[in-house]
Amino acid sequence: MAREQLNGAAYNWHAFSGRPELATALAGRVADRLSKAIAERATALLAVSGGTTPAKFFAALSATPIAWDKVIVTLVDERFVPASSPRSNAGLVAANLLQNAAKAARFVPLYHEAVGIEDAAASDDAALLSLPWPLDVVVLGMGPDGHTASFFPDADDLPKLLDPASDRIVLPVHAASAGEPRLTLSLARIVDAGFIALHIEGEDKRTAFDGAVAPGPRKPIRAVLDAAPKPVEVFWAP
Numbered sequence: 001m002a003r004e005q006l007n008g009a010a011y012n013w014h015a016f017s018g019r020p021e022l023a024t025a026l027a028g029r030v031a032d033r034l035s036k037a038i039a040e041r042a043t044a045l046l047a048v049s050g051g052t053t054p055a056k057f058f059a060a061l062s063a064t065p066i067a068w069d070k071v072i073v074t075l076v077d078e079r080f081v082p083a084s085s086p087r088s089n090a091g092l093v094a095a096n097l098l099q100n101a102a103k104a105a106r107f108v109p110l111y112h113e114a115v116g117i118e119d120a121a122a123s124d125d126a127a128l129l130s131l132p133w134p135l136d137v138v139v140l141g142m143g144p145d146g147h148t149a150s151f152f153p154d155a156d157d158l159p160k161l162l163d164p165a166s167d168r169i170v171l172p173v174h175a176a177s178a179g180e181p182r183l184t185l186s187l188a189r190i191v192d193a194g195f196i197a198l199h200i201e202g203e204d205k206r207t208a209f210d211g212a213v214a215p216g217p218r219k220p221i222r223a224v225l226d227a228a229p230k231p232v233e234v235f236w237a238p
């Protein structure tokens, strides 16, 4: 159900009575888009976010009976930690999404040992170039500060991260509020996806989202809404 779109920010608002209902609905939409991609080009490319929100959605998606052996899963962003770290998004995806039917999917991580975050991002750029871009589906999260992916408001060189014309695939991020250095897909790759979902839960996130689309200083999530050539599908539950 589309909500009033303030100031041209293009999004469709899908509100659910509860988080389990949201997880089921979002998993169904994502599975449908992945199956459509497989029918059209014999493969599907999915990028998911980490954090504390997606676990129920991951569990629901992992059980959907699609041709997971033709799906490539990667990350929207990653903390610069090994998969064994409790902070790892790769670890979160392995434990919650790459289970059940989805075990058959191919996973492409962003983290690997490197001298530093810049080296890791550069080698990721080369390694991910061979993936079947564009993304068919990207699922974003959002922080209360309006960050999405690892586009933190206090990131060094934020304009470079948000450049819709960037030819980069993966960029390094240094941001005091991020907790550790990050690797993130560029905004250009994110908004090129066939289906862009934003998964947020709780009143604080709804308030933050409404604030981000209202007039005022532009938050990173607003940069994604503005750059996306199609409405972002926002999935929200209290």
Ligand SMILES: O=C(O)[C@H](O)[C@@H](O)[C@H](O)[C@H](O)COP(=O)(O)O
Binding pocket: 049, 050, 051, 052, 053, 054, 076, 077, 078, 079, 089, 140, 141, 142, 143, 147, 148, 149, 150
């Ligand atoms: O690595 C991450 O943390 C995510 O990719 C990040 O962009 C996340 O989506 C938001 O920070 C929301 O996180 P929560 O779901 O924990 O609120």
